[in-house]
Amino acid sequence: MVQATAAVQPSISEQATSASIEVGGASVTLYDSGLPVNGTASRAPIVLLHGTGGTALSHFGFLLPILALNQRVIALDFAPVADLEAMSLDDLVAQARAVIKHAVDDAPVTVLGYSLGAVVAAALAARHPEVTKNLVLVAGWMATDAQQRLRNSVWTALFDAKSPQLAEFTVFTAFSPSFLRAMAPAQLQRSLQSIRPGPFDAAQMRINRDVDIAAEVACIKAPTLVVGCARDQMVPAAHSKALFGLIDDCRYYEADCGHAIIFERPAELAQLVDQFNEQPDRHAPGVRIANDRP
Amino acid sequence: MTTTPSQSFDIVIVGSGFAGVAMAAQLKRRGMDDFVLLERADDIGGTWRDNTYPGAACDVPSPLYSFSFRLNPDWSRLFAPGHEILRYLKDVAEEEGIMPHVRLSTPVEEAAWNEATGRWTVRTANSVFDARVLVFGMGHLADEAMPAIPGLQGFTGDVFHSARWRHDIDVSGKRIGIVGSGASAIQIVPEVAKSAAEVVVFQRSAPYIMPRLDRAFSESDRRTFRRNPDLMREMRENIFWYLESTFASRRGIPSYLKENKRLALAHLNAQVQDETLRAVLTPDYEIGCKRVLLSNDYYPTMTRENVVVEPSALAGVDGATAQGASGAGYDVDALIFCTGFEAARPPFAKIVRGRHGQTLEDAWADGMEAFASTTAHGFPNFFMLNGPNTGLGHNSIVYIIESQVDYVLEALDWMEREGVATLEPDAAAQAAYVDGLQDQARGTVWLSNGCKSWYLDPGSRKLTLVWPDFTHAFRHRNGSFSPSGYVAEPRAEPLVPTPVLADA
Numbered sequence: 001m002v003q004a005t006a007a008v009q010p011s012i013s014e015q016a017t018s019a020s021i022e023v024g025g026a027s028v029t030l031y032d033s034g035l036p037v038n039g040t041a042s043r044a045p046i047v048l049l050h051g052t053g054g055t056a057l058s059h060f061g062f063l064l065p066i067l068a069l070n071q072r073v074i075a076l077d078f079a080p081v082a083d084l085e086a087m088s089l090d091d092l093v094a095q096a097r098a099v100i101k102h103a104v105d106d107a108p109v110t111v112l113g114y115s116l117g118a119v120v121a122a123a124l125a126a127r128h129p130e131v132t133k134n135l136v137l138v139a140g141w142m143a144t145d146a147q148q149r150l151r152n153s154v155w156t157a158l159f160d161a162k163s164p165q166l167a168e169f170t171v172f173t174a175f176s177p178s179f180l181r182a183m184a185p186a187q188l189q190r191s192l193q194s195i196r197p198g199p200f201d202a203a204q205m206r207i208n209r210d211v212d213i214a215a216e217v218a219c220i221k222a223p224t225l226v227v228g229c230a231r232d233q234m235v236p237a238a239h240s241k242a243l244f245g246l247i248d249d250c251r252y253y254e255a256d257c258g259h260a261i262i263f264e265r266p267a268e269l270a271q272l273v274d275q276f277n278e279q280p281d282r283h284a285p286g287v288r289i290a291n292d293r294p
Numbered sequence: 295m296t297t298t299p300s301q302s303f304d305i306v307i308v309g310s311g312f313a314g315v316a317m318a319a320q321l322k323r324r325g326m327d328d329f330v331l332l333e334r335a336d337d338i339g340g341t342w343r344d345n346t347y348p349g350a351a352c353d354v355p356s357p358l359y360s361f362s363f364r365l366n367p368d369w370s371r372l373f374a375p376g377h378e379i380l381r382y383l384k385d386v387a388e389e390e391g392i393m394p395h396v397r398l399s400t401p402v403e404e405a406a407w408n409e410a411t412g413r414w415t416v417r418t419a420n421s422v423f424d425a426r427v428l429v430f431g432m433g434h435l436a437d438e439a440m441p442a443i444p445g446l447q448g449f450t451g452d453v454f455h456s457a458r459w460r461h462d463i464d465v466s467g468k469r470i471g472i473v474g475s476g477a478s479a480i481q482i483v484p485e486v487a488k489s490a491a492e493v494v495v496f497q498r499s500a501p502y503i504m505p506r507l508d509r510a511f512s513e514s515d516r517r518t519f520r521r522n523p524d525l526m527r528e529m530r531e532n533i534f535w536y537l538e539s540t541f542a543s544r545r546g547i548p549s550y551l552k553e554n555k556r557l558a559l560a561h562l563n564a565q566v567q568d569e570t571l572r573a574v575l576t577p578d579y580e581i582g583c584k585r586v587l588l589s590n591d592y593y594p595t596m597t598r599e600n601v602v603v604e605p606s607a608l609a610g611v612d613g614a615t616a617q618g619a620s621g622a623g624y625d626v627d628a629l630i631f632c633t634g635f636e637a638a639r640p641p642f643a644k645i646v647r648g649r650h651g652q653t654l655e656d657a658w659a660d661g662m663e664a665f666a667s668t669t670a671h672g673f674p675n676f677f678m679l680n681g682p683n684t685g686l687g688h689n690s691i692v693y694i695i696e697s698q699v700d701y702v703l704e705a706l707d708w709m710e711r712e713g714v715a716t717l718e719p720d721a722a723a724q725a726a727y728v729d730g731l732q733d734q735a736r737g738t739v740w741l742s743n744g745c746k747s748w749y750l751d752p753g754s755r756k757l758t759l760v761w762p763d764f765t766h767a768f769r770h771r772n773g774s775f776s777p778s779g780y781v782a783e784p785r786a787e788p789l790v791p792t793p794v795l796a797d798a
Contacts, residue, residue, distance in 0.1 A: 037737060062539065065547045178532060184507075256531060267538035271766050292766055293362060293527075294534035294693050 016064070016073075023098040024091065026079040030099045031056050033068035043277050044110045044133045045072035047103075049096055051115025051139075052204040053170075053197055059114055062266035063273070070274055074103045078120075080200040087203040089211070092120045093127065100131050108133035110277050114262060115139050115235060116204055119211050122243070125224075126216035134280045135224040135247075136273055139232055139259055141239035142246070144211045151234065152209045159202055167195040176231035176258030217246050223280040224250040227261070227272065234259040244288075253289040268292075299422070304328035306416050306425040308402050308642075311340020313431025313679035313695045315383055316361060319390040320699050323363075326706075330423060331392065332416070334401035338387055341435040342380040347459040347478065348485035350376030353506075353588045354690045357526060358533045361386060362696055365526040367519035373508045373588075397421075405430075406647040407674060412715055412783075414675065429702060430646070431679040431695075434637040434759060441473075441633055445611035452628040456482060457635070463628060465490045471616045471626040473608045475501055477585055479632035484591040486630075487601050494616070494624045495596075498607040499584075499746075500577045502558040506588035534765075537689040541764050544582045544687050546737050555581045565593035574605045582687060583745035637685070638662065638751050638759050648673035661751030661758040663728045665719035665779060666772045668698055669705075674716040677702045682758055683731055685749060687740075689765040697773035704775035712777075715785040723779030735762035 016031045036043075046067055050059040056075035067073045076099045081087050100109055111132050113121025118140020125132040141148070151173060158166040171180070171191050180188070224247045228240025237254060244252040253272055257264035272289075275282065283289050305321065307314050310333040318331050337343050352359050356374040360366050364386050370378060387393055397418075405416045405428055416423040438455040446453065454460045456478040466489035472479055475497040487493045511519075519526050542550035558581060566572045575596060595601055606619035608629075615623045643654035643662065649672045654662070657672055662682040664670050669677060679698045680691060709717055735741055735757045740749050751758045761768050 038734060061549065062542060065549075066542060066545070069545070178528060182532065256528070265535050265539075267541060267764060268535050268766070271764055271770070275770060292769060294358065294531055294690075294766075 016068070019102070021098060021102050023079070023095045025082045026091070026095060028076055028079045028095045028099060029056075030074060030076040030103060031064070032103055033064065033073040036071050037069045043071040044108060045074060045104055046110045046112055046136075046273070046277060047096070047100055048073065048075040049092075049111065049113040049117030049120050050075070050078065051113075051117045052208060053195070053201045054114075054117075058194075059117075059262050063262065063270050066267075066270040067274060067277075071277055074099065074109070078204075080203065084199055084203045087207065089119065089123060089207050089213070092116075092207070093123050096120055096124050097128055097131070100128075106131050110134040110136065110280075112136035112138065112273060113140060115259065116208060119207075119213065122217050122220065123213050125220045125222050126213070129221060132222045134277065135220065135222045136227065136276060137224065137240070137243055138227040138269065139229050139235050139240065139261060140226070140243060141211060141235050142214045142217045142243060144209060145239075147236065148234070149209060152205060155205055156202070159197060159205075166197060167192045170195050170197075173233045174258060174260040176229075176256075176264060178231075179258060179260075179264045214246065217243065220247045221249065223285075225273070225276045225280075226250055226252045227269065228252065228254045229259055229261050230254050230256045232257075232259040249285045251283040251285065251287045251289055254291070256291070300415070300424040301330070301421065302424045303330045304425065305330075305427045305429060306405075306414065306423050307331040307429045307431060308405070308416075309333065309340060309431035309433065309436070309679075310338035310387070310396060311342070311431060311433050311436075312361075312383065312692055313433060313698075314338075314340070314429075315387050315390075315392060316692075316695050316699045317429055317431060317679060317702065318392040318395060319361070319363070319386065320703055322391050324703070327395075329395055330425075331396045332400045332402055332418060332423070333396060333398050336399050338393075338396060338398070339380045339383050340431075340433055341457075342376055342383060344457045345376055345435075345459075345478070346461070347456045347482050349481035350478075351481060352376070352379060353477065353585075354537070355533050357530045358537070358690045359692055361692060362530075364389075365523060365530065367516050367523070367526060369511055369516075371508055371510050373506060402642075402645060404645050404647065406651075407649055407676075409649065412674075427675045427677070427706065428646075429677045429679065430642060430681065432640055432642050433680045434640075434685055435635045437636040437641050438631075439634050439636050440631055441608075443608055443611055446629075448613065449611045449616075449629060450614045451626055454628075454630060456630060456632040465628065467491050468627040469625060470494075471496065471608070471624060471629040472632055473629060474498070474632035474634070475603075476632060476634055477587055478634070480587050480589045480592040482630065482632060483601070484589075484595040487595045487598055491600060492626075493601045494626065495601070495603050496608040496616070496618055497574070497603050497605055499579065500575050500605075501584060501587045502555070502577050502581045503561060503587045503589050503592055504558050505561050506590050508590075534689065534693070538765055540688045544739050546739055546742065551581065551739070554586075558586065562593060566597060568597065571596060571603070574603050579744050579746075580739050580742040582739035583742055584747045584749075585687060634748055637748050640681075646673065646676070648676070660754045661756045663724065663758060665724040665727050666701065667761065667768070668701055668772065669717075669719050669780075671719050671721045671724045674718040676718075677705070683728075683761050684768070685759040686761060686765060687749075693765055694761065694768055697769040700769075700773050701775050708775055708777060709782070712782065713785050714782040716783045717780055719779055720781050727779070731762060732756060735760075738762050 016033045018031045020029050048060045055077045064073050081091050111121045118137040125135045226240050226244045228237035255265050307317050351373050355372045356369040400418045403417050408415050414425045414428040438457045452463050465486050469492040470490045472495045543554040604618040609619040610617045614625050616626050617623045646654045664682040667683045684694050740757050749759045
């Protein structure tokens with residue numbers, strides 16, 4: 001279970017400060033990098049929304065300090081609501097919305113969501129266009145499909161049975177085969193050990209099971225960057241392509257990795273997002289951004 | 295006085311390492327055949343021709359340290375030995391049709407901009423070349439650095455630099471002094487120690503060393519690559535983006551810096567049990583400030599009976615005795631200088647003369663600099679590959695070189711399209727670019743407290759060698775040409791007016 005007291009972990013970035021705010025009875029921790037090191041103050045601040053089972057630190061440990069070099073970055077740890085059984089997408093949107101209010105007093109921001117965070121980000125952009133200046137959806141989706149529901153069922157069964165194979169199942173579906181093959185055994189062990197889902201994660205998985213925000217996504221007007229992962233087994237890239245198709249002012253980039261892009265290709269993602277936020281209209285709507293071929 | 299008739303080319307390329315070969319290959323591929331490639335040595339290959347010392351290998355995996363336009367299925371290992379890299383470069387030069395353009399044993403003595411003709415005059419020992427465009431692919435590891443050591447002249451044994459290895463000298467059974475403990479030394483020492491009677495390593499400062507996660511490619515691996523070229527591409531990209539993520543540590547992000555340091559020190563602790571030796575081999579500066587080295591056999595070699603570390607620089611030589619700055623003396627039969635290269639102050643700066651007779655060295659009083667890390671104000675139609683602010687501590691230089699080659703090609707295309715005769719960056723644009731890089735470098739390990747390295751200019755202490763950002767960011771910023779920041783002069787109107795068809 002994610003602890004709202006994660007603020008004591010100091011290493012998310014050297015200069016980031018943290019705070020805790022109450023949102024509908026949940027205690028949400030937020031981190032704020034403050035002014036960028038390289039002084040490009042003209043950019044919109046970026047708000048980072050993590051995915052299922054993550055925290056600001058575990059999902060954005062790379063992205064946050066790197067993006068903070070060139071723009072202000074705010075991240076939060078989604079927090080459990082009192083009635084976890086009834087937790088909904090709306091609760092997470094409300095938490096993100098409250099953080100934007102608290103951190104930047106509703107100044108327009110670039111909202112970046114990863115995985116479930118991307119679902120939250122898309123809903124936020126649709127419902128609160130006044131604060132969502134730009135949008136980045138990484139490995140996100142808008143309508144849960146049969147393939148995702150199968151994985152969700154297996155996950156839930158393993159969770160309910162307290163199966164030790166839940167960690168293996170998660171790692172198996174999170175990473176691309178080639179990344180897993182290249183992983184050192186000790187690194188794989190660390191990954192497996194880091195996965196200890198609790199009731200809050202299960203509540204997020206229940207949200208994942210029935211996402212359907214296509215009608216809202218169709219209304220998104222913010223300049224948007226959609227990032228799909230070519231070897232994603234949790235949220236296959238087809239979902240990102242569908243988002244790219246539905247959102248008006250949208251460009252698309254596909255990274256050659258699994259769902260865990262934040263671990264497999266953090267430097268690729270960080271630079272892509274940095275370049276997007278520097279100039280969101282660098283690529284015209286409808287453009288598939290070319291991959292670098294090193 | 296006799297005058298040598300000058301040979302005219304559209305483009306003169308100087309240097310035949312990765313940079314020169316990449317430039318030439320792309321010109322050939324576009325059918326731009328009007329160029330010559332000048333090489334001072336009697337063979338092509340740059341650093342990989344020069345560095346033939348035992349154990350020479352690259353510390354960037356070969357599937358990435360190679361041209362994107364010529365993937366090689368035949369590497370024997372992940373980190374291929376130097377002679378394979380040289381073989382690869384020569385094969386590329388051969389197969390891309392470059393060799394007929396190469397003039398070997400043709401050292402450039404002066405390259406001067408001729409204001410009257412608007413062209414470059416390149417003088418070599420026995421020839422003169424005249425060219426519209428001059429491309430220098432000099433690299434950072436071209437001219438060896440030899441420290442001035444008192445008494446070295448009178449040394450009774452053999453002396454040579456690691457980049458000029460004396461294969462005629464047999465080290466077996468001899469007492470060998472190794473000067474330096476950088477990238478070359480850590481590859482050389484394990485090889486020399488196998489047969490030498492004694493080895494003493496003069497270590498000015500200890501390097502950080504990480505495990506080298508090397509592996510051999512079997513014949514079936516190689517056939518798999520040949521039959522599935524997409525796998526080479528995939529492996530290359532995975533290596534590139536993995537190395538790219540290690541920039542977080544160079545950038546000075548505390549958690550990554552700490553983890554990197556922990557890994558390096560764990561490697562030392564696992565391989566060296568003796569506390570005193572461990573202390574001597576523990577660096578006293580931030581990791582990444584100097585090149586982080588990869589080796590599995592350096593530390594074990596240091597624990598051998600016949601190897602000793604002198605924890606100070608070589609300070610003087612008296613007869614057969616090599617003396618450390620600490621005062622300790624060692625009698626040796628040979629001194630091998632593994633002291634690196636004249637990287638931050640390249641000797642070629644003295645011989646390139648731009649507008650008003652100014653040399654690059656004059657222009658670089660504060661350290662070398664370039665606009666877009668490629669061109670220089672006062673030096674029209676001049677491009678440098680792997681020059682100022684292009685070096686990397688974490689990824690493959692071949693990627694930078696290929697980005698720069700793309701930039702040059704686009705600049706040439708633009709000049710052609712726009713009818714431009716001469717192109718050079720505006721002084722203010724160059725200053726803004728360079729200042730921007732210095733700002734960006736703040737907070738990186740290269741400028742951390744107590745960091746002394748060859749990445750910094752020895753005079754101004756500016757970070758002139760390294761590109762202080764992600765590698766992909768180099769291509770993003772400098773991989774395609776934009777005329778913004780440039781001064782362009784149009785081609786003169788033709789003397790004979792083009793006939794105009796009158797209305798009938």
